[in-house]
Amino acid sequence: MSYSVLYFPDRNEKLLSLLSERNSFDSVLFIFDGCRRYKFEKEDLGIRTPADLLIRNRSVLSLLNPEWSYYLYMLPERSTYSIDSLCGKVKRCWGFYPKEGECHVFVRKNKHSLTLLYSLSGEYISIHRQLRQGVLRLKKEEIAGGYRTSDWQEINRLLSEKREVKRRRLKRV
Known part of the structure; x- marks a missing residue:
């Protein structure tokens, strides 16, 4: 499986792009120390959209x-x-x-x-x-x-x- 990584000049632009993404959303990838990776299906986390992940986990401050x-x-x-x-x-x-x-x-x-x-x-x-x-x-x-x-x-x-x-x-x- 391959995936592409998008880079953005600032955090606000990155979040706006994430929240306006129209492609099918299926999983979340957590990366620790730049190498250890954990992939979760959206059903495992109980979310439907990326916005659910941001707001639900009380990371409004992010x-x-x-x-x-x-x-x-x-x-x-x-x-x-x-x-x-x-x-x-x-x-x-x-x-x-x-x-x-x-x-x-x-x-x-x-x-x-x-x-x-x-x-x-x-x-x-x-x-x-x-x-x-x-x-x-x-x-x-x-x-x-x-x-x-x-x-x-x-x-x-x-x-x-x-x-x-x-x-x-x-x-x-």
């Missing part, structure tokens, strides 16, 4: 760059936002629409979910994450005015750490 500018926002709990409305919120807060090299992170007030919005190769990409248990480690006071700038390390911490919530027991009378 799509983001430490050199980007980051902006953090607090959103109401019961609102539904489209990409257009999120872009509008960015425009109202900062006076410009999201640009390449920026990531806008929208956290719900209940801290159970967040949405990442960024621009890549002329299109907006939105990724939504919902926690089944616990809440994001973020104090409401940290976004006192509803929005502020942030950095990659804080976003990394926000995406990787969660705080367990104690369930309240109701007393029966």
